[in-house]
Amino acid sequence: MTVSPVDLASLLCSRLCHDMLSPVGALSNGLELLAEEKDPEMRQRCFELLEQSAKASADKLKFFRLAFGAAGGFGEQIPVNEARALIDALAGSNGRVSVNWMFGVDALAKPAVKTLLNLALIGLEALVRGGTLDIGAEVRANGDLGGTTEIVVRAAGQRVAFDPTIAQALEGTLPAGELSSRTAPAAMVHQLAASAGGGVQVHVTAESLVMGAVLPSA
Template sequence: MAKNPNLTLTGSDLAALLCSRVCHDVISPVGAINNGLELLDEGGSDADALDLIRTSAHNASVRLKFARLAFGASGSVGASIDTGEAEKAIRDFAAAEKKTEITWNGPRAIIAKNRVKMLMNLFLVAYGSVPRGGSIDVTLENPETDAKFTLVAKGRIMRLPPKFMEINSGHVEEAVDAHTIQPYYTVLLAEEAGMRMHAVQTEDALVYTAEMAATE
């Protein structure tokens, strides 16, 4: 399997950019919790303030749990992960955001950590490609052996993410930053898992696939 020439970040740069990404994802709900507390201090509606705090705390918790599995160590080096954990994290993430329906098909299995992390990051790519919401169908085939993952995203607005397409194709020259680290990490995980990713736009959907690469 040929190496992707775009995957050149050092370990320290990769870690720093991923940390920036996680902080970006949780700062909004944490800020909303603070707003709810300020509303209480100012004598506002207790019900409204508590509802804002409760909702924002749940959102922050869901995002952190997702990030721990998608970006974190999730066990020791070389560990395996239950795909059921990924399914729950993805369903909880989508439910908290309240704009995208998830359908999950395929057997539950305990498989290589990077394969699960790649699946979760590919979900984030697909999720971002339907910004107004819609649906994402996730299908797992032979996850323990000759794995193939297919994600079909549908929505009122659909667009294949240009940065993901560039990084995955190996033809991008711009430096990776905190805004593009997530698609970069997705491609890196796919390479480490020995998988190839493809993305195409049909008349009514965006179709993302990841499957085991042929051994050269």
């Protein structure tokens, strides 16, 4: 799969706008209700809804800033706790997904963090009826050759809804002409892994989705 950087960036922007539409729209609707509502209890309820929508908007913007954007600079090490906080915030807004963490390091290179965030996002979206999301990462030393970052994300629940085109995008087999805003994050993960000389593997059943990424580093 070969896609131009401009096309990929455009699709990622479309994906970001799509995901932000709901919480921002809720803010707009809440303000309209607040302007018309006179009952003190209902006004308090409006304020609570506005607060929830504002938090959801901020959480998503922080997540996408690092998952899609240039937050943290290029080529820098990023604390894994920063990625953990972003994913926990998204999972918390879901309310039906519990997240388990297994980190063997305190920090990861930015490409690895972006890979981890996007795989976690794919896993969260697959758990349409809730479940558990297990996330692990470690760096294996390769002597003078540097190290290899290994990332595993496992989503498990009563039902896993996973679009096969996302698997194709992760593994680099999706035709460029079929790329969409839905599969663009997976395509970015593939490019990140491929540029490091690594790759991504996917295994899915009716009740679980396992995604693994290997990113060698010099």
